[in-house]
Amino acid sequence: MKVAIVHEWITVVAGSESCFKVFTEIYPEADIFVLVSDEKSVNALGINPKRVKNSFIQKLPKAKKKWKSYLPLFPYAIEQFDLSKYDLIISSSHAVAKGVIVNANQTHICYIYSPIRYAWDLYHQYLKEAGLKTGFKGFLAKSVLHYIRRWDLGTSNRVDEFIPISKYIEKRVWRTYRRESYKVIYPPVSVEEFTFNEKKDDFYLAASRLVPYKKIDLIAETFTRLPEKTLIIIGDGPEMDKIKKKSGPNIQIMGYQKFEVLKDFMQRAKAFIFAAEEDFGIIPIEAQACGTPVIAFGKGGSLETVKGKFVNEFINNDDTGVYFDNQSPASLMAAIEYFEKCNSVFDPVKIREFALTFGKDIFEKNIKETFTEIIEKHKK
Template identity: 55%
Template structure:
């Protein structure tokens, strides 16, 4: 069985790239394809030094920095990859990689992180944040996204099986493509984090400071709670906006290396998470450290955090991404009659280990391929 693995783009190492790494652990002999490959040497080490076979976008000016600007060309580019010699094609997709062309004697399984967010239900938010919600440029952007939606829906027909990274994304797949998706949670490096039952008197949030993470709302909430300390780890375009709300009880640390992040995760009283994520790796990492999570109750967090109505609670939820809702949630956390058990947090996090992902995804693909071969054989006899 010849296996091809198709990834979106290799530029920085994020959550989807960590999924790719585990896929390459399962199929070390697989060939790797990507729209572009601009990995640094340190990031490339995580995929065994491999270099992906790329599209013509790799040769366009400043592709490493401007690759997102080339999104309108990506559907055409991904269709130019020749995968005709492979038996099993696995795409890791949150944009265009599921659009590769395969034939009737090839099985295409898509591990989908999300349908293209900025083309579907997040279009209006994306256009507003990009300053493309008005004028001629705004209408041009809307037309491009309209065309991408059409292509995205059509290309979903070429996928034989979808595997979603959460039930939340499975519902989105059904909404957009009218397809069912099996859920296999993505891998989290649980073993890289140590559990601690000893907690200091501060709250923590950590992420890239981009608009949808809603970090300034967390900072604003704690600015209204001067007796409660907050530490913020991360950098990004919202840093200055968050900084504008800082009071003496709040520390903005900016970007920090992994060792500093893990140390704060282990010692924090609780981790505050205000994003609506498809899955959300950071809350699982916090729980791996034995740290409860106070989370906005939507998206993947609903599947990775056990709310305070359970005896096995690992955190609690709030209903709106606003400072007032966060303040109320922190007050409820402080008033819990029984503190959340750090060991319960760790135990819950272990459901998302890399080993479990490898076992589940490998078994699923093997089973689907066996079914596919059998069905092809029956049709050939007929």
Template identity: 55%
Template sequence: MKVAKIAEADRYARTVQAVKAKKVAIVCEWLVTYAGSEKVLEQLLKCFPQAALFCVCDFLPDKDRAFLQGKLPKTTFIQRLPLSRKKYRSYLPLMPLAIEQLDVSGYDLVISSSHAVAKGILTGPDQVHICYVHSPMRYAWDLQHQYLKESGLDRGIKGWLARAILHYMRLWDYRTANGVDYFIANSRFIAKRIKKVYGREAEVIYPPVDVEGFEYCEDKENYYLTASRMVPYKKVKLIVEAFNEMPERELVVIGDGPDFKKIQEIAGDNVQLLGYQPDDVLRKYMQHAKAFVFAAEEDFGITPVEAQACGTPVIAYGRGGALETVRGYRQGTSDATGVFFDEQTVASIKEAVEHFEQVSISCEACRKNAERFGVKAFTDAIMSYCYEIDKTRIN
């Protein structure tokens, strides 16, 4: 048995080296900032340092380019269209055409990191196409009605035009799923969406979280924290409204975005809005918060994991990726890392906060849970997955 394990480990090492020796193309959508999907891209580039990089458009500022490790992406005609630097999303109807113009025919392995159109890259029968899915196109599928309403496109001529475009995008998105050999989902929640939308099974590999970059701290202060971009689906306004009805509870809010002024107008005296803050300031607040409050339905949700890495419990909406990254409190358990609320309502959040005040959650358990989502866990899983695929195809 020991000899067999050594032989398998040796084969794994040799296969990983063989995979790394392949001609690899990595395809993503737009490069404009360094956020969640870009952190996945960063680790993919580290796994495959020989890879060529392709994307629809690249408007990354110089200060954020280090994660590309010196690579200059090959872009599409979207890059050169008028006002594309600021209005690239407006060219979404042209992106299926654009992604299909990228030539990756000279590569053995194509890995797409997709939340919109990257999975539509054209590949041949002798190529392997692995697609890491952050989400099927949300605004074209089950969130279409919410997207149209929030964008003011739920009525009128513009609304009908938007619906027609999204109908076309759905047809294209479904058809191009056939060009993917293997799907990877960033959570079980997204794996279910892939099954629903494309009729395909997906391996689950959680995205990498820089757990080591968040210092563990048991010295908690008497405030709650929420931090995110202030857009409607993040539900920051809802959290503030809930704390307005709990004047004895202090809430600190970090983040900026379109909804900032609306939230500023309603915030009570117990709510402190700090706007955008650099990473080091955010980490400090995360370390010392009593709990992190998270009301969005996310595909995965990196921020709650980062909070747990600091030893900070999470009060989260019990839907989506939070159910996989937060361990809800149950009587008699010692591994809980937070509590859930069932509805995106003021009353439900208030009830969850009061419940949290009555229970005991270990800071150590929070940190230990966060370590499941570290960078090494991601890179090991990706390389193991490629190894299994290579082994299967050889056999």
């Protein structure tokens, strides 16, 4: 069986690359197709560069660093890959990878992180943050995204089976494409790298890249209103100045830190604060792997990666955190206060046990079994 693995780009090593890497390990002889790649990231994933085939975008100016500038070309570029000699095609997709051209004799499995967010769910937010709501540039951007939405919807039928990363994304796949998913399989998290620690100190922790949708500014504003509580923020990004302005003396902003420092604070924190609406959300699981409970926004992937209750719901020692119901200081404050009332109920051992269900070995087992089932189902 000849196998092709399609991924959008290998220019960073992030969450989706951990899944993609497993696919390349399950099928070590598979050819890999990407829009653009850089040698450093390919080597970091332990992939032989000879396996990687790039699109024509690779040869365009500054493509390895500014690949997103070529967004209008993505649909055309992904369709130029000739995959006609392959029996199985696995697309690892959060943008256009699922749009490769296939034929009736092939099986196409799409492991999907999300339909294209800036063309669908985050369309208006993307235009606003990029300053493209009005003007000629705005008109061009809206036209491109309109074209991409139509292309994205039209290419959904090139996929035989969708495997979404969460139930939240399963709903979005249905809403966007009107396609039933085969099965939800959660991405792998490197839980074994986060050491358990039962003893907690008297501070809260937030850690993230400082970008708008992570809502670290909301967390800072909330703790500024709670001067008796200590918050540590780890991370860097374009929102740094904004967050500093909203932070009181009880908040320590440490900026980017090495892994060992982040892990140490995760192990010792009273609770980890997570205010983003994520498709899945890896970092709350990493905190829980340390035995640390999580206070999370109760929407999106957090409802699956944190085993929690909303304020005033009954918490038992199988739970791993508390949810707040909207992204506002008042809602987060209520969740923090409720967490402190119930803190003694949380069991660090059980919190870690829950996190271990997202380990790489479980992901690999589920993926192998599911791929085999799908291949058998679609045998011609």
